[in-house]
Amino acid sequence: MTKVGFIGLGIMGGPMAANLVAAGYEVAGYNRSQPKVDKLIAEGGKGARSVAEAVDDADVIVTMLPDSPDVESVVLGDDGVLAHAREGALLIDCSTIRPDVSRQVAEVAAKQHVQALDAPVSGGEKGAIDGALSIMVGGEADAFAAAGGVLDAVGKTVVHVGPAGSGQTVKAANQLIVAGNIGLVAEALGFLEAHGVDTDSAFQVLGGGLAGSKVLDAKNAGMRARQFQPGFRIELHHKDLGIVQSAARDAGVSTPLGSLVSQLMAAAVAQGDGSLDHSGLFRQIARLNGTE
Known part of the structure; x- marks a missing residue:
């Protein structure tokens, strides 16, 4: 054995x-x-x-x-x-x-x-x-x-x-994509709610089109219910985006959207949301809209 x-x-x-x-x-x-x-x-x-x-x-x-x-x-x-x-x-x-x-x-x-x-x-x-x-x-x-x-x-x-280090480089790219998706799903939810649209049916149809993603499927219900039981904490995703930023600088690569979502994650941690699931980034975006 x-x-x-x-x-x-x-x-x-x-x-x-x-x-x-x-x-x-x-x-x-x-x-x-x-x-x-x-x-x-x-x-x-x-x-x-x-x-x-x-x-x-x-x-x-x-x-x-x-x-x-x-x-x-x-x-x-x-x-x-x-x-x-x-x-x-x-x-x-x-x-x-x-x-x-x-x-x-x-x-x-x-x-x-x-x-x-x-x-x-x-x-x-x-x-x-x-x-x-x-x-x-x-x-x-x-x-x-x-x-x-x-x-x-x-x-x-x-x-x-x-070779060695490649797994971490790909994981950094993964965390960049996931963070960006979470941020956009959160913005879309705020946008839909502001217009009084039924968000359940809205996300159902969005999930069936090109806007669909695993992040949208996995995170929209928790965002809509304002339930952020941690599966992966904001503070850890914030750490991972720091890895992305550092590795991007080392390679001389610009990640403008990644830099923005990294700042939003940092603000969420600074305001006490670090222990929430990373879908709790919705709270930070809602604060910018004055709805949280």
Whole structure:
């Protein structure tokens, strides 16, 4: 049985680890908060008291962490993942971080004879629970082939997009598109409400035409009901748009619409909405119209 060490059992990591258990992997999970570990144990996994305990004898190590500094600390730190991973292990980082950090992780891992992939995911909490995530993978082709079983257990669309860092670059593009879509769906809702149109029927017909999108389908009902239970928090999307802006500057690329939605996300965080689902960006746009 393949042994998997899983670091980070939050909204996304917890369901992913559970799906690996259900697929027959022996999973040892570590999280800073013990209740998340206890939940994995209840689902058939094993609990680890430290990063070292989770990865010491693991064949595959999966990390799902909030941000680039977390990956630098947990993976590259003196008592981190690569300090304890055995030679020949496979490291799959599913966090959403800066592409340059993923490249650094791959370089350090290679020196320690550990294969590394950056494999950020898209699909939100529901996709993680259903094992239906879209996973964009950067790294060597042989490492991607070796990771196939693990990635297929948590994802539905799994694509190798290029060398180290490429997965994070594609994820940044994903977050740019999603944020723009959320902002425009929110604006459309405000526009429709201002004209007194029945928004249920309006979004039904919009969803069947060229304006239709997964974002429109998944987010319009919550926006209309003003219910923003977090599946993916505004504060995390704000962080991801920071990655987009940084990587765009590095490449000398202009992202004018991305810059605007990034500022709207930043304003939403500053006004206390960071813990809401990213569809809660509607509240910020409504404030601009004086309706919230």
